[in-house]
Amino acid sequence: MSDFPRGPRAPRRSPQVIRSATFSQRRRGFDEVEVRGFLGQVASQVEAAEAECADLRAENEQLRADVDRWRTELVQREENPPEINERAVALFSQAQQVADRLVEEAVQHARDLMAAARAQEREIIQRANEAAQSAAREAGTRSPGGAAERRAGHGGGGYDTPVPDLEYVRTFARVAQVQFRSVLEALSEQVDRLGQVPDLSEAQRPGWSADVSWHDGSGRDELDGYTDGYTPEPPDPARR
Amino acid sequence: MDTAALQSSWQIVAKSGDDVPLYFYSHLFLSHPELRELFPISMSAQRDKLVGALGRIVSQVDQLGEVAPFIAQLGREHRRFSVVAEHYGAVGASLLATLKHFLGPAWTPELAADWSAAYGLIAQTMVQAAEEAADTTPAWWSAEVTAIERRTLDVSVLRLEPHERYDYRAGQSFAMEVPQRPRQWRYFSPANAPRRDGSIELHVQLVDGGQVSTSIVRSTRVGDTVRLGAPIGTALTLPDDFAGDLLMVAGGTGLAPLRAVLEQLDRRWQVTGEAPRTHLFHGVRLPWSLYERELLSQLAHRPWFDYTEAVSDDASYPGPRGPVGTVAARGGNWRGRTALVCGSPAMVEHTVAKLVEAGISREHIRFESFGAAGDVNQSQQEATGKVMGSE
Numbered sequence: 159m160s161d162f163p164r165g166p167r168a169p170r171r172s173p174q175v176i177r178s179a180t181f182s183q184r185r186r187g188f189d190e191v192e193v194r195g196f197l198g199q200v201a202s203q204v205e206a207a208e209a210e211c212a213d214l215r216a217e218n219e220q221l222r223a224d225v226d227r228w229r230t231e232l233v234q235r236e237e238n239p240p241e242i243n244e245r246a247v248a249l250f251s252q253a254q255q256v257a258d259r260l261v262e263e264a265v266q267h268a269r270d271l272m273a274a275a276r277a278q279e280r281e282i283i284q285r286a287n288e289a290a291q292s293a294a295r296e297a298g299t300r301s302p303g304g305a306a307e308r309r310a311g312h313g314g315g316g317y318d319t320p321v322p323d324l325e326y327v328r329t330f331a332r333v334a335q336v337q338f339r340s341v342l343e344a345l346s347e348q349v350d351r352l353g354q355v356p357d358l359s360e361a362q363r364p365g366w367s368a369d370v371s372w373h374d375g376s377g378r379d380e381l382d383g384y385t386d387g388y389t390p391e392p393p394d395p396a397r398r
Numbered sequence: 399m400d401t402a403a404l405q406s407s408w409q410i411v412a413k414s415g416d417d418v419p420l421y422f423y424s425h426l427f428l429s430h431p432e433l434r435e436l437f438p439i440s441m442s443a444q445r446d447k448l449v450g451a452l453g454r455i456v457s458q459v460d461q462l463g464e465v466a467p468f469i470a471q472l473g474r475e476h477r478r479f480s481v482v483a484e485h486y487g488a489v490g491a492s493l494l495a496t497l498k499h500f501l502g503p504a505w506t507p508e509l510a511a512d513w514s515a516a517y518g519l520i521a522q523t524m525v526q527a528a529e530e531a532a533d534t535t536p537a538w539w540s541a542e543v544t545a546i547e548r549r550t551l552d553v554s555v556l557r558l559e560p561h562e563r564y565d566y567r568a569g570q571s572f573a574m575e576v577p578q579r580p581r582q583w584r585y586f587s588p589a590n591a592p593r594r595d596g597s598i599e600l601h602v603q604l605v606d607g608g609q610v611s612t613s614i615v616r617s618t619r620v621g622d623t624v625r626l627g628a629p630i631g632t633a634l635t636l637p638d639d640f641a642g643d644l645l646m647v648a649g650g651t652g653l654a655p656l657r658a659v660l661e662q663l664d665r666r667w668q669v670t671g672e673a674p675r676t677h678l679f680h681g682v683r684l685p686w687s688l689y690e691r692e693l694l695s696q697l698a699h700r701p702w703f704d705y706t707e708a709v710s711d712d713a714s715y716p717g718p719r720g721p722v723g724t725v726a727a728r729g730g731n732w733r734g735r736t737a738l739v740c741g742s743p744a745m746v747e748h749t750v751a752k753l754v755e756a757g758i759s760r761e762h763i764r765f766e767s768f769g770a771a772g773d774v775n776q777s778q779q780e781a782t783g784k785v786m787g788s789e
Contacts, residue, residue: 250424261440269607287714370696
């Protein structure tokens with residue numbers, strides 16, 4: 159009767175079984191003490207190997223769990239942007255507010271300058287007006303409505319009748335306007351590039367032709383792709 | 399979706415005022431630095447628009463039918479700012495982060511899911527509207543500046559020639575971007591009815607301190623290429639067979655869309671001999687700002703057209719003086735007339751009030767207001783309305 163029958167595929171044996179193994183007796187056998195000692199060593203080695211194996215298995219499981227956790231975190235990170243740091247948002251907001259304030263101040267400054275210029279403009283007109291009025295009073299002349307030009311749609315009354323001096327100031331202001339604008343125009347290179355002098359319409363008094371020119375540089379305005387069923391024709395003079 | 403929860407949480411968030419959009423945009427640019435360049439340097443105008451648009455959407459989220467056209471319009475408007483479908487995800491993430499920041503412990507997983515679903519719906523509507531529009535119209539049209547005329551000290555008349563066909567109706571407006579001021583779009587109105595050669599005239603008023611109008615009046619050159627958005631607006635447009643009489647009230651360059659409508663009426667008159675009786679009041683501060691006097695005086699020889707000028711800041715002016723709304727309201731019996739009003743927001747508000755006092759019913763007074771999608775009036779308004787994309 160033996161724990162170690164000769165044969166293939168012996169089952170795995172625990173260190174305990176190795177230590178207390180018994181063997182069938184034969185003539186010319188080994189020294190039993192030696193055999194026992196050897197079996198003890200083998201059993202100890204198997205014991206150590208098994209312990210090491212268990213440690214490694216535990217460590218392996220720990221590592222596998224770590225890898226899984228990192229992997230899901232990586233996927234999440236790819237799907238969602240990283241948490242934006244609140245302090246960074248606050249800092250960025252501050253910078254944006256500084257930029258906004260600077261732009262706003264520049265705009266406000268420009269606005270104030272323009273407003274001051276406009277107030278000055280009003281004041282100058284007012285003063286010129288008063289000067290003309292008092293000059294007219296001194297001269298004692300009061301000419302009835304000699305407006306140098308008829309304004310369209312002049313309905314209703316209740317405005318001061320202009321006096322020649324006032325009219326002179328007004329005309330002077332208008333001429334100055336036109337000259338000022340001519341200077342502006344001359345300064346711009348647009349004229350050269352345009353190849354045609356812009357029409358300073360206000361410089362010339364309009365002739366009272368009944369032709370309304372809706373479109374500079376083209377005789378007639380016509381429709382295209384604008385379905386109104388009209389075919390443009392010259393107006394019938396009888397309808398005037 | 400719990401719409402009541404959305405609305406009550408938005409009310410809590412909105413209490414933080416300007417800090418909300420400030421946080422939102424900072425978060426957005428930190429998480430997606432590449433989006434920063436879609437916006438102008440100064441973000442102050444931008445912030446009101448975001449809150450305004452979101453507030454409007456959230457308050458009507460339970461009547462999606464009411465608010466859907468507004469959202470679709472926002473989506474179409476955003477095309478010209480080079481906003482693409484991917485940007486919506488970034489905006490959504492920053493929006494949720496912003497709500498979470500301001501709601502603190504009130505930010506529950508359920509609320510987060512509701513907001514996420516609501517935003518998904520908004521983004522989908524915007525993207526769909528943009529994609530549908532992309533089938534028929536470009537994101538913007540380029541046009542060349544072919545003429546510039548400095549009509550007064552602070553009004554310039556520009557002529558543009560779009561490179562591709564640009565269809566619009568007299569009385570409409572569009573947003574325009576000039577190369578000197580990238581990402582700052584401003585609304586202008588063609589001052590002419592559509593022409594065969596496609597050219598468009600704009601009246602540009604220099605706005606005190608205005609970044610864009612100043613640069614257009616001072617430094618736009620013939621040969622410059624500008625970008626135009628799609629034409630919008632219906633309040634000042636008239637059908638070709640419009641019946642009834644008209645009262646037009648224009649402040650400064652608010653004249654532009656009304657001039658276009660007048661041209662439309664005049665073409666009709668030239669062909670049929672008929673046009674609505676129309677009285678135009680043009681109001682300016684000083685007499686020399688009456689920059690269309692010549693044309694309008696000539697047009698006043700037409701049997702159907704009357705023209706009155708009003709000057710507000712020159713006490714010596716020998717014609718009608720005062721705010722144009724006041725002058726127009728007392729200038730005749732306007733009962734039964736349809737009024738078209740255009741000018742600065744203050745001028746429009748004042749004029750509408752005066753006309754109502756004078757007995758014109760409110761539904762017969764027409765003026766452009768584009769709400770959160772931008773107020774339109776030729777450059778008086780240095781603002782457009784959008785949530786993303788450049789101004």
